Amino acid sequence: MDYGYNKDNVQASNDPPPYHPKYVMLNNEQTTGNLRPPPQRRNPPRYNSQHPSLQSSSSGNGCLKCICCCYCCLFSLIVILTIVAYILYASFKPEVPIYNIENFQVNSFKILLDFSLNTEVTAFVKADNPNSHIGFKYGKDSSVIVNYKGTTLCSGKLPAFSQPNDNITTFSVGLRGQTEVGSALQESLMADKKAGKIPLLVTIKAPVVVVLGSFPLREVVASIHCSLVVDSLAPDKPINILSSKYDYDVSF
CATH class of the missing domain: 2.60.40 (Immunoglobulin-like)
Incomplete structure (x- = not known):
């Protein structure tokens, strides 16, 4: 029985097992291929102040504020005229000739x-x-x-x-x-x-x-x-x- 050992075999058995790295560094030559992002990747939308929907929303809010101001002014005017008419009626008490x-x-x-x-x-x-x-x-x-x-x-x-x-x-x-x-x-x-x-x-x-x-x-x-x-x-x-x-x- 041969109990001898080979130094080369011992060194080979001590090498770590092969594995796949999580990240791979690519050079310029490798990026020319057809690469796709991983399926878990998200592409969040970018904020654009010039988007048509945002512009229409802001203009609609401005028109709504203008209409509300007009209605408030009209209502205030009606209230003031009603108060003045009531004061005049109570003061003069008009009667039909x-x-x-x-x-x-x-x-x-x-x-x-x-x-x-x-x-x-x-x-x-x-x-x-x-x-x-x-x-x-x-x-x-x-x-x-x-x-x-x-x-x-x-x-x-x-x-x-x-x-x-x-x-x-x-x-x-x-x-x-x-x-x-x-x-x-x-x-x-x-x-x-x-x-x-x-x-x-x-x-x-x-x-x-x-x-x-x-x-x-x-x-x-x-x-x-x-x-x-x-x-x-x-x-x-x-x-x-x-x-x-x-x-x-x-x-x-």
């Missing part, structure tokens, strides 16, 4: 040879201003029209005047007109005169300036629609107003 047609005086109401109706009427109107701090100025461009069943009998104008606060003013309005009437209208008028109930519609329109204290406001157009029923339209005789109804309207 009261208008009444007190009486009618018929000067002429007859059918002429050309079958036209000649009408001359004087209306007496009372204007009552119950306000303690508000006055009214009535302009020149006014109109008063008297209708009978859709046909204009006569017309005229209100006098221009100023009405102070806590005041009652009575004035007369001259109305004249000449209207062609047909046989149907004549028969209807004769039947109403015989019954003692003649319906009339008096329409008054006048430009009015409201005066708060000593400060005039903008001009408005006041309209009054007065439905009257009188017992007669005979000239130079007293006329009784059997019923009346008033409707008011204001246009700016």
Whole structure:
């Protein structure tokens, strides 16, 4: 039995086993090949301030802020105007003036040879201003029209005047007109005169300036629609107003 040993065999058995390194250094010649990154590698996206989605988001936020500011300003303005209007209303306590047609005086109401109706009427109107701090100025461009069943009998104008606060003013309005009437209208008028109930519609329109204290406001157009029923339209005789109804309207 040979117990001898070989020095070369002992040295070979002491060499470490072969293994694969975790990292490999590559030179420039080796990088020219088709190399791929390992499957576990991540490529996080880079932040780009010029990205279209970021630009649209920032511009949308700016528009939203602008709209919110506009709505806040509008809401604040409405609140301020409401408070001011309430203070003015509580201070002045405005009331609608009261208008009444007190009486009618018929000067002429007859059918002429050309079958036209000649009408001359004087209306007496009372204007009552119950306000303690508000006055009214009535302009020149006014109109008063008297209708009978859709046909204009006569017309005229209100006098221009100023009405102070806590005041009652009575004035007369001259109305004249000449209207062609047909046989149907004549028969209807004769039947109403015989019954003692003649319906009339008096329409008054006048430009009015409201005066708060000593400060005039903008001009408005006041309209009054007065439905009257009188017992007669005979000239130079007293006329009784059997019923009346008033409707008011204001246009700016």
